[in-house]
Amino acid sequence: MLVVMKAHATDEQVRGVCEKIEQLGYRAHAMPGAQRTAIGITGNKGEVEQGTLEEMAGVQEVIRVSKPYKLVSRDIKEDNTVIRFAETAATIGGSGLAIVAGPCAIESREQAFAVAERVHRAGAQFFRGGAYKPRTSPYSFQGLGEEGLRIMGEIRRQYGMKIITEAIDNESLDLVEEYADVIQIGARNMQNFSLLKRAGRAKKPVLLKRGMSATLEEFLMAAEYILSEGNYNVALCERGVRTFADHTRNTLDLSLIPAVQRLSHLPILVDPSHGTGKRNKVTPLSRAAVAVGADGLMVEVHNQPDQAMSDGPQSLFPHQFDDLMTQVRQIAAVVGRTVPGIGVRETAGAVAK
Numbered sequence: 291m292l293v294v295m296k297a298h299a300t301d302e303q304v305r306g307v308c309e310k311i312e313q314l315g316y317r318a319h320a321m322p323g324a325q326r327t328a329i330g331i332t333g334n335k336g337e338v339e340q341g342t343l344e345e346m347a348g349v350q351e352v353i354r355v356s357k358p359y360k361l362v363s364r365d366i367k368e369d370n371t372v373i374r375f376a377e378t379a380a381t382i383g384g385s386g387l388a389i390v391a392g393p394c395a396i397e398s399r400e401q402a403f404a405v406a407e408r409v410h411r412a413g414a415q416f417f418r419g420g421a422y423k424p425r426t427s428p429y430s431f432q433g434l435g436e437e438g439l440r441i442m443g444e445i446r447r448q449y450g451m452k453i454i455t456e457a458i459d460n461e462s463l464d465l466v467e468e469y470a471d472v473i474q475i476g477a478r479n480m481q482n483f484s485l486l487k488r489a490g491r492a493k494k495p496v497l498l499k500r501g502m503s504a505t506l507e508e509f510l511m512a513a514e515y516i517l518s519e520g521n522y523n524v525a526l527c528e529r530g531v532r533t534f535a536d537h538t539r540n541t542l543d544l545s546l547i548p549a550v551q552r553l554s555h556l557p558i559l560v561d562p563s564h565g566t567g568k569r570n571k572v573t574p575l576s577r578a579a580v581a582v583g584a585d586g587l588m589v590e591v592h593n594q595p596d597q598a599m600s601d602g603p604q605s606l607f608p609h610q611f612d613d614l615m616t617q618v619r620q621i622a623a624v625v626g627r628t629v630p631g632i633g634v635r636e637t638a639g640a641v642a643k
């Protein structure tokens with residue numbers, strides 16, 4: 291059920307409707323939009339008694355939502371969600387593309403800083419790096435844990451980039467929430483419903499990656515879990531799905547981008563690194579992702595990919611990331627988007643002076 295408020299409804303009227311919904315034993319989610327506020331009702335087993343709400347001051351109409359997901363849907367919020375952060379103009383969603391770059395895993399302070407320095411100089415506003423790695427083999431490198439988070443905290447202080455890192459369970463989520471700016475939920479945990487609910491109670495935005503065989507509806511329902519707990523700052527990320535293809539690690543499903551944007555107000559990023567698994571395909575698919583309308587990119591970069599402890603073959607050398615950014619800026623301009631950041635050329639000029 292969805293309560294659509296009149297265009298000029300006051301804050302007090304919105305509050306009144308929310309209070310009524312809570313009194314009836316449900317949960318109210320007020321979603322302010324450019325034109326009007328809509329209030330989603332969750333926690334109801336069956337139909338909510340429409341009449342009471344319809345008669346309240348400021349209410350335009352009460353409508354039934356036929357889709358299984360409500361809060362992620364454009365029915366409740368027509369305009370795009372833009373995730374904002376303190377002390378930076380960078381956003382996720384909005385006209386500027388969010389560029390997330392960094393190594394697969396934080397391996398050492400030296401490695402993390404070497405990569406951070408380069409991706410920052412190339413214009414990335416978000417730094418990624420795993421401190422908790424969900425690995426296929428229990429014998430593979432599992433990440434540095436809290437030490438990795440501390441290193442990323444230093445990188446934030448040094449370069450001003452916002453930190454995105456994965457939480458793999460409730461325990462690591464507590465720590466990631468403390469240290470990071472965005473909590474990543476990985477493909478393998480897309481349907482870990484207790485973890486999604488915990489992320490929904492977190493005070494930080496969440497980047498939710500698509501499960502490797504998840505349908506569009508399953509993906510949106512996973513995001514719905516997070517919003518239903520009250521965290522509306524959620525971004526999605528397409529990272530490739532399993533198919534019969536053997537020329538890539540996964541098949542990057544770029545058709546998902548317009549499909550999501552049609553149904554949902556949430557921003558959606560593309561990860562061409564896990565999406566292809568091969569360095570030589572990362573830049574072409576980054577161009578394609580921006581062309582198709584993605585709200586940003588997540589790219590793995592390593593200072594010594596051949597010695598990386600995970601995902602070396604798909605990690606770009608820093609100079610390849612410079613090229614990627616140059617190309618992506620050009621494509622972005624064609625589709626009316628911008629790539630904020632200082633850019634390689636400006637920095638090189640500044641250094642030359």
Ligand code: PEP
Pocket residue numbers: 394420424456475476477478499529564
């Ligand atoms: C990652 O981004 O580090 C990662 C493990 O990706 P995914 O969950 O998409 O496999």
Ligand code: MN
Pocket residue numbers: 394395564590600601
């Ligand atoms: Mn990786």
